[in-house]
Amino acid sequence: xxxxxxxxxxxxxxxxxxxxxxxxxxxxxxxxxxxxxxxxxxxxxxxxxxxxxxxxxxxxxxxxxxxxxxxxxxxxxxxxxxxxxxxxxxxxxxxxxxxxxxxxxxxxxxxxxxxxxxxxxxxxxxxxxxxxxxxxxxxxxxxxxxxxxxxxxxxxxxxxxxxxxxxxxxxxxxxxxxxxxxxxxxxxxxxxxxxxxxxxxxxxxxxxxxxxxxxxxxxxxxxxxxxxxxxxxxxxxxxxxxxxxxxxxxxxxxxxxxxxxxxxxxxxxxxxxxxxxxxxxxxxxxxxxxxxxxxxxxxxxxxxxxxxxxxxxxxxxxxxxxxxxxxxxxxxxxxxxxxxxxxxxxxxxxxxxxxxxxxxxxxxxxxxxxxxxxxxxxxxxxxxxxxxxxxxxxxxxxxxxxxxxxxxxxxxxxxxxxxxxxxxxxxxxxxxxxxxxxxxxxxxxxxxxxxxxxxxxxxxxxxxxxxxxxxxxxxxxxxxxxxx
Numbered sequence: 355x356x357x358x359x360x361x362x363x364x365x366x367x368x369x370x371x372x373x374x375x376x377x378x379x380x381x382x383x384x385x386x387x388x389x390x391x392x393x394x395x396x397x398x399x400x401x402x403x404x405x406x407x408x409x410x411x412x413x414x415x416x417x418x419x420x421x422x423x424x425x426x427x428x429x430x431x432x433x434x435x436x437x438x439x440x441x442x443x444x445x446x447x448x449x450x451x452x453x454x455x456x457x458x459x460x461x462x463x464x465x466x467x468x469x470x471x472x473x474x475x476x477x478x479x480x481x482x483x484x485x486x487x488x489x490x491x492x493x494x495x496x497x498x499x500x501x502x503x504x505x506x507x508x509x510x511x512x513x514x515x516x517x518x519x520x521x522x523x524x525x526x527x528x529x530x531x532x533x534x535x536x537x538x539x540x541x542x543x544x545x546x547x548x549x550x551x552x553x554x555x556x557x558x559x560x561x562x563x564x565x566x567x568x569x570x571x572x573x574x575x576x577x578x579x580x581x582x583x584x585x586x587x588x589x590x591x592x593x594x595x596x597x598x599x600x601x602x603x604x605x606x607x608x609x610x611x612x613x614x615x616x617x618x619x620x621x622x623x624x625x626x627x628x629x630x631x632x633x634x635x636x637x638x639x640x641x642x643x644x645x646x647x648x649x650x651x652x653x654x655x656x657x658x659x660x661x662x663x664x665x666x667x668x669x670x671x672x673x674x675x676x677x678x679x680x681x682x683x684x685x686x687x688x689x690x691x692x693x694x695x696x697x698x699x700x701x702x703x704x705x706x707x708x709x710x711x712x713x714x715x716x717x718x719x720x721x722x723x724x725x726x727x728x729x730x731x732x733x734x735x736x737x738x739x740x741x742x743x744x745x746x747x748x749x750x751x752x753x754x755x756x757x758x759x760x761x762x763x764x765x766x767x768x769x770x771x772x773x774x775x776x777x778x779x780x781x782x783x784x785x786x787x788x789x790x791x792x793x794x795x796x797x798x799x800x801x802x803x804x805x806x807x808x809x810x811x812x813x814x815x816x817x818x819x820x821x822x823x824x825x826x827x828x829x830x831x832x833x834x835x836x837x838x
Contacts, residue, residue, distance in 0.1 A: 358465040359407050359551060368392070368400035372449055373408045373456055380453040381828065384446055385835050394433045394445045399544055401445075402426055405452035406552055410464035411559055415529040416785060418461050419555040422452045424533055425786025426540035428793035435775045435796075439836055443779040443829065444789060450828050451785060466554060471502035480506075481515060488519050488561045496561035497554055504550040510671030513538050516553075517672070520560045521679045522568050528655050528687030531680075533559055535662050536790075572682050575615055579623040581678055587627035594630040595803060597621065601634035602806055606641020607701065611694045614638070615682040622678075631681055632664040636798050639684075640809040644703065644754070644816060647696040649733075649744035651784045651821035654791035655689040657813060661794035664801060692742060703751065703812065708758045716765040719756060720773050726753040727777055727819045750819045757815035761808040770811055771796055777818045783825035791817045 361369055368387075375383055388397060402423060411418040425448065432444045455461045472495075474483040484499040503512045516534050523530035534556040541549045576582055590598070601621050605614055618631050626634070639660040646653070663680045666672055685691065714722060731747050738744060760770060774792055781788035795814040799807050 357468050359468055361403055361407075365396070365400055365403065368396065369404045369407070372401055372404040372453055375453065377450075377453055377457050380450055381446055381831055382835055384449045385442060385832065388442050388445065394441055395430065395543070397445050398426065398429060398433075398448060399548070401449045401452045402540070402544070402552060403548070405455055406555055407466045408464055409452070409455040409458075409461045411555060411562075412460050415527055415533075417455055417458065419452075419455070420529060420533055420559065421785035421787075422448060422455065423540065423552060423555065424529075424536040425451075425789055426544070427536055427542075428786065428789040430540070430543050431793050431796075432775055432779070432789055435772065436779070440776065440779065443832060446832050447779070447782055447789075447828050448786070450782070466551075469498055469501055471505060472498040473502050473506075474499070477503070477507055484515065485519070491561070491563050493558040493561040497558050500553070500557045501550055504553070508671060509538075509541075509546065509549060510669060513669075514671070514673050514676055516557060516560060517666075517676050517680075521676060521683060523560070523563075524683050525569060525686040526563075526688075528659055528689055530560055531687075532655075532659065532662060535666060539662075539665060569683060569686065571612075572615060572679065575619045575682060576678060579619040581619060581622055582675060584623065586622060586674070587625060588629065590627045590630040590633065594626060597626055598630050598634045598637070598803070599806060601626070601631070602637025603641065605635060605638020606645070608638070608642070609694070609697065611685040611691060614685045618681055628667050628677060628681070629664075632660075632667045633802055635681065635684060636660050636664060636802055637806040637809065640795075640798070640806075640813050641701065642693060642697070643813045644809065645698045645701065646693050647698060647745055648693065649746040649750075649820060650741050651781070651817070651824055652741070652787045653689055653693065654787050654794075654817055655687055656693060657798065657810075657817075658787075658790045658794045659687060659690065660684060661798055664798075696745070703755045703758045705758070707751075708755045708762065711755065711759050714759070716760070716763070716769065719760045719763070719765065720769060723753045723756045723760065723815060724773060724777060726756060727815070727822050730819055730822055732823060746820055750816060753819045754812060754816045757812045761812060767799065767808075767811060771799075771814075774811075774814050774818055777822065780826045780829045781821050781824070782828035784821055788817065788821040 405419045405422045409418045429444045429448050433441050474480045480499050480502055484496055487496040487499060520530045520534055537552055537556050541552065601617060604617060608614055618635065622631055639656045643656045663684060666680050667677050730749055778788045778792045792814060795810040798810040802810065
């Protein structure tokens with residue numbers, strides 16, 4: 355007899371509450387539980403487990419458990435960054451999204467079933483069986499094998515096996531790579547006990563189509579620069595600062611993204627560390643994001659993807675080959691490739707325009723940035739036929755220039771980050787993209803050296819201006835509940 359996945363008694367009732375509550379009532383009932391003392395992280399855990407168990411994966415990358423699971427890492431840290439009842443906002447956004455997907459006819463009703471792990475005769479034989487299942491698109495069978503692998507090899511080794519399949523598929527869709535890797539990150543605070551079940555949707559998603567044929571031009575670069583055979587420096591130091599800055603700025607000024615892996619490979623062959631190459635790519639990604647003319651609030655993968663890659667470069671136990679591939683394949687994701695077609699010709703923001711701004715104190719600048727984001731012109735959705743082709747309104751440049759002025763004045767970064775955290779909580783349009791970008795720019799700010807680190811925070815203002823106001827239904831309903 356088949357049964358759906360069951361959770362521990364301590365969390366199961368809360369999971370069922372998220373699964374069974376009608377969407378029309380989920381916000382007020384969830385808020386009542388948070389007010390009654392349910393910890394935000396417990397509610398987030400239940401939300402993740404509910405959407406994992408009771409929401410199916412649609413054909414594309416929107417819907418189902420994908421974005422709720424991928425957003426967990428960002429939402430958890432956003433909660434930590436907020437104060438008072440504002441801490442509830444990202445949790446309520448997450449629960450509402452999970453509940454919406456559970457009750458949506460494209461994704462539910464659905465039940466993730468209990469599976470018996472399948473052992474084909476040890477680790478190597480089961481790995482080979484998993485790869486064979488993936489090559490045939492047998493995602494259900496692959497799920498059986500991977501449940502056994504989680505229980506019998508170190509988690510990082512299992513992730514490396516999954517990424518061996520996922521990374522080459524980045525050229526088809528960035529989410530093949532993002533889904534398993536960001537879900538794995540969430541387990542750092544949720545606990546390893548949840549790893550096998552939370553990763554099941556990612557395993558099924560990555561396995562559902564045959565293996566990617568690979569990217570021959572990247573394989574050629576690996577061979578040309580002997581990156582798999584020469585000794586490579588792993589960790590960076592102060593001695594690398596000039597080289598990292600030069601490479602990062604060159605990437606940020608690049609107009610042909612296919613040149614980026616060659617630039618990275620040459621730098622590695624010349625002695626730059628893997629961590630240093632990741633930092634340079636991060637600096638370049640910030641520069642390219644600021645040059646981007648996109649008005650699509652979900653086009654944040656330049657930043658979120660490079661942030662995730664830097665995490666994987668630091669992860670002990672991941673294979674050198676996969677670490678090199680996450681670096682060299684960054685530009686291949688469709689959502690990043692498309693940015694190449696819509697770049698400002700010169701670095702942004704316009705420094706002359708920034709220099710012409712009137713002096714403001716720190717608090718005045720924070721208020722001005724917020725106000726300019728809040729006053730972004732609304733979109734006439736009747737004229738939008740393709741979200742991916744949407745261009746940013748000229749008014750987006752105003753808060754970006756103000757953010758650069760904030761940086762130039764040497765004002766407090768933590769106050770700026772806190773203000774952005776409040777702003778991104780308005781978003782219920784992007785399925786966690788605004789939250790993920792915010793977390794990525796904060797992490798990249800702290801992980802990048804002077805003077806390039808500040809470009810990440812300016813990029814955060816640009817993303818907030820692009821996403822603000824597209825859909826704020828959850829935020830507005832929560833405000834009504836809080837003030838009722």
